[in-house]
Amino acid sequence: MSKNVVATIREDAPFVPAGRYYLFSEPAAWTLMPTDEGSGQLPLTLDKGAYTLTADAAPTEPDEMQGMLRVYKLRPIALTLTDSSGNHAALSVSYGADNLAVLQSWGFDCRSAGEPTDKPAETFTVAVKNGGGLLPKGKLEVWRDGDALRFFRRDKGLYTGKGSLQSGELPVRSIRSVKAAGEVRREAYQVHGTEGGLMTGRAIAIGSALALVFGLFGTLLLNIIGLVIGIVIGIIVGIQTSLQEGEPDRTEYREVDERSTAVEIDAPTGGAATLFFEPQAMESFAKLLTFEEMRGEARKTAPKADMIDQLERLAGLHEKGHLTDEEFEQAKARLLGKI
Numbered sequence: 001m002s003k004n005v006v007a008t009i010r011e012d013a014p015f016v017p018a019g020r021y022y023l024f025s026e027p028a029a030w031t032l033m034p035t036d037e038g039s040g041q042l043p044l045t046l047d048k049g050a051y052t053l054t055a056d057a058a059p060t061e062p063d064e065m066q067g068m069l070r071v072y073k074l075r076p077i078a079l080t081l082t083d084s085s086g087n088h089a090a091l092s093v094s095y096g097a098d099n100l101a102v103l104q105s106w107g108f109d110c111r112s113a114g115e116p117t118d119k120p121a122e123t124f125t126v127a128v129k130n131g132g133g134l135l136p137k138g139k140l141e142v143w144r145d146g147d148a149l150r151f152f153r154r155d156k157g158l159y160t161g162k163g164s165l166q167s168g169e170l171p172v173r174s175i176r177s178v179k180a181a182g183e184v185r186r187e188a189y190q191v192h193g194t195e196g197g198l199m200t201g202r203a204i205a206i207g208s209a210l211a212l213v214f215g216l217f218g219t220l221l222l223n224i225i226g227l228v229i230g231i232v233i234g235i236i237v238g239i240q241t242s243l244q245e246g247e248p249d250r251t252e253y254r255e256v257d258e259r260s261t262a263v264e265i266d267a268p269t270g271g272a273a274t275l276f277f278e279p280q281a282m283e284s285f286a287k288l289l290t291f292e293e294m295r296g297e298a299r300k301t302a303p304k305a306d307m308i309d310q311l312e313r314l315a316g317l318h319e320k321g322h323l324t325d326e327e328f329e330q331a332k333a334r335l336l337g338k339i
Contacts (some may be wrong), residue, residue: 003102005093006035007079008150011091016044016081023091025053025106030081050084056106062114065320067134067153068170069269072114074163077103095163114165116152119143123285129260130276134267136166144288147172171309174266176295178285181276182258189254193247215337261285266299268313269327310335 007023010018019041024031030051033043049326050187056078062070077099093099095112103110111117123143128135141152151165261281267273285294292298312333317326 004033005099005103007032007091007093009089009091013081014085014087015046015083016089017041025092031079046081048081052082053270054080054082054108055103057078058110058112061111063164065317066136067131067164067168069135069153069166070087070110070114072165072167074112074165077110079108087160094201112165114149114167116167118145119150119152122286126261126284127278128275129278132275134144134271134273135168135275142284149288155339170265172289172293173298175289175293176264176272176296177300178261178282178289180259180261180279180282181262182260184255184257184259186253187256188251191252192294220259250303264296266310268310268317268331269323272333 003025004022006020008020011020012018020035021032021034021044024033025044028048030046030048030053032042032046034041057076058077063073064071074095077093077095079093081089081091093103093110094109100110111236120143123141125139126142129139131137135151135152139153143150148169148171151166151168151170153165210286259279260306261277261279263275263277263285264275265275314328314331314335315325316324318325323331
């Protein structure tokens with residue numbers, strides 16, 4: 001049997017009851033096989049001439065903006081089975097690479113609008129240390145797309161249960177510089193000492209053992225007096241061996257790695273912003289950008305028409321409510337002032 005997806009039908013339809021099914025696409029029919037083998041329900045075979053399967057359109061607009069990234073929440077893939085009388089059954093399929101591949105082989109493109117469609121074969125992974133509110137902390141996939149760097153992140157929502165796709169662009173002309181920053185510094189810290197004294201538990205254990213040995217030995221030699229002397233000697237030796245000297249406070253040192261790759265850019269709202277990545281990101285940016293671009297020289301040769309693009313981006317942020325009227329006017333004035 002061909003590849004399948006697991007589909008959930010939450011409400012009864014005239015031709016299929018609610019439940020979880022393996023959905024197969026055969027040359028002439030759709031087959032729904034219950035996932036619960038103990039249910040006693042037989043597989044349903046629906047002729048493709050009488051039953052049509054369609055994929056509901058996924059939202060094209062992002063759910064929110066997080067700095068430079070557009071955020072698309074991951075939702076189940078919605079399919080609809082319709083019979084010749086117009087009756088519908090709503091199917092829900094979990095969003096994932098395997099299910100997307102199967103559905104695509106059936107002729108359905110169910111990818112989220114946040115799923116990159118033009119990603120090259122070679123991409124790089126960079127880790128953000130401090131994105132300054134423009135990029136989230138953590139790993140991002142990055143590649144070159146013409147005159148821009150594309151960032152992409154697939155958040156599986158392991159702790160929140162709410163996965164998302166996050167994508168954004170950084171125009172190369174907006175890069176002011178890419179350089180190494182920070183250093184490995186030596187940091188001092190205090191280690192508190194210990195007070196000297198008698199280790200009671202150890203004294204009792206050693207003293208008791210020695211008292212027994214010396215006492216028995218003394219008894220053999222001097223009877224009762226030897227026993228007493230042996231016990232006393234054992235206790236004294238046990239105490240002496242259990243005395244611990246104190247240690248003074250001391251200063252120790254550790255290395256603190258503050259190195260990073262600093263990418264200074266034109267902030268979307270005007271002015272400059274710095275994105276800090278892990279130091280290993282320098283190698284990736286060196287492969288994605290030319291030496292001149294890493295020095296910010298692309299900004300010097302950018303045509304004035306680029307201002308229009310930046311103004312349009314500002315207007316989009318303003319329309320979506322991410323910028324107040326005052327912030328929009330101030331940022332627009334700063335951009336126009338550069339012309």
